[in-house]
Amino acid sequence: MIYSDDKIRGYGNLIILKHDGNLFTVYGYNDQNLVKSGAVVRKGDAIARVGTPPGGGAPRLYFEVRRGKQAVDPLFYLP
Numbered sequence: 057m058i059y060s061d062d063k064i065r066g067y068g069n070l071i072i073l074k075h076d077g078n079l080f081t082v083y084g085y086n087d088q089n090l091v092k093s094g095a096v097v098r099k100g101d102a103i104a105r106v107g108t109p110p111g112g113g114a115p116r117l118y119f120e121v122r123r124g125k126q127a128v129d130p131l132f133y134l135p
Contacts, residue, residue: 057071057072057073057074057091057092057093057094057095057096057097057103058072058073058074058080058093059071059072059093060072060089060091060092060093060095061089061093066110067082067084067085067110067118068084068085068086068107068108068109068110069084069085069086069087069088069089069104069107070082070083070084070086070089070118071083071084071086071089071091071103071104073097073103077123078123078124079121079122079123079133080121080122080123081119081120081121081122082118082119082120082121082122083103083104083117083118083119084117084118084119084120085106085107085108085109085110085115085116085117085118086104086105086106086107086117087104087105087106087107087108087115088104088105088107089103089104090102090103090104090105091103091104121133
């Protein structure tokens, strides 16, 4: 994991995971991050508790897949 904090404005508590092949997954609007930067995360590990966006509203997850700095369609990477 490369990032677990709330310093990037607009995402609340945010987690960024680095995967093989210059691929990253981004998880935002977390109520609570359960892992710290630098932690090793494995498939199935709980990394956060779902929260609400910083502006309020219904609880939900912000999810994004990136190849390098470019956002990509997550449907190509999800089972």
